[in-house]
Amino acid sequence: MTLALPKFQDIQEAADRLRNVVHRTPVLTSQTLNGRLDAEVFFKCENLQRVGAFKFRGAYNAIARLSKAERAAGVVAYSSGNHGQAIARAARPLGVTATIVMPLNAPKAKRNAAASYGARIISYDRETEDREQVAQALVEKEGLTLIPPFDHADVIAGQGTVAMELLEDVGGLDALFVPLGGGGLLAGSLLSAHALAPECLVYG
Structure with a gap:
C-alpha cells in the first residue's frame, strides 16, 4: 500500500478539525536549563494532552x-x-x-x-x-x-498540529527536537516547520 503524502494544508485542515477537541497544550520554559545551555528552550507539554500523549x-x-x-x-x-x-x-x-x-x-x-x-x-x-x-x-x-500508528497521511497531519501550535505560540526557532519512534510526529513536525519556520533545523 502506497502512503499518500500529506501537505501543510492538511495540517491546517486538521487543526480546524481538532479545534475544541484537543487541548492546546502549554509551552513551558526552564530558567535553569536555559542557563546551563546558554539558550532559550521551549517545551511543548503534550503529556497534558488527552490520553497523556500527542497520539x-x-x-x-x-x-x-x-x-x-x-x-x-x-x-x-x-x-x-x-x-x-x-x-x-x-x-x-x-x-x-x-x-x-x-x-x-x-x-x-x-x-x-x-x-x-x-x-x-x-x-x-x-x-x-x-x-x-x-x-x-x-x-x-x-x-x-x-488506522496504523504513524504511516498514515491523516495521522501525520494530526500530529503535525503539535509543531504548528508551538511555532504559532513562540515564533521562529533555530532548532526543533522531536521524539522519534515510528516517525509520524517527526513527519508532521517537518511539514509545519518548513511552512512556518523554514530556517529551523529539525532533529529526530
Missing part, C-alpha cells in the same frame, strides 16, 4: 476523516499503548466502534484505559503472531478500517 491528535483526525460507511463499520488499530488508547478515546465521541489489537504483555494500565473508553481488545502473542496480520484479518473478516 490523540492523529487518531481523532484520522477517524473524523472517514466516510459515513467506514464509521459505521468501525476501526481497528494495533498498539501496545498510546495509539490504542488514542483510537479508543477518539472513536467514542464520533460514534465509531474501535477494536485494538494489543500484545498479551501490554501494560495493564494501558489495556484497561483503552477498554474503559469502550474499545474491544483483541490480544495476541508477540512472540508467535504478527500484529499487522492480526489486524488485517479483522479488516478482511469484519470490514473494519485500519
Whole structure:
C-alpha cells in the first residue's frame, strides 16, 4: 500500500478539525536549563494532552476523516499503548466502534484505559503472531478500517498540529527536537516547520 503524502494544508485542515477537541497544550520554559545551555528552550507539554500523549491528535483526525460507511463499520488499530488508547478515546465521541489489537504483555494500565473508553481488545502473542496480520484479518473478516500508528497521511497531519501550535505560540526557532519512534510526529513536525519556520533545523 502506497502512503499518500500529506501537505501543510492538511495540517491546517486538521487543526480546524481538532479545534475544541484537543487541548492546546502549554509551552513551558526552564530558567535553569536555559542557563546551563546558554539558550532559550521551549517545551511543548503534550503529556497534558488527552490520553497523556500527542497520539490523540492523529487518531481523532484520522477517524473524523472517514466516510459515513467506514464509521459505521468501525476501526481497528494495533498498539501496545498510546495509539490504542488514542483510537479508543477518539472513536467514542464520533460514534465509531474501535477494536485494538494489543500484545498479551501490554501494560495493564494501558489495556484497561483503552477498554474503559469502550474499545474491544483483541490480544495476541508477540512472540508467535504478527500484529499487522492480526489486524488485517479483522479488516478482511469484519470490514473494519485500519488506522496504523504513524504511516498514515491523516495521522501525520494530526500530529503535525503539535509543531504548528508551538511555532504559532513562540515564533521562529533555530532548532526543533522531536521524539522519534515510528516517525509520524517527526513527519508532521517537518511539514509545519518548513511552512512556518523554514530556517529551523529539525532533529529526530
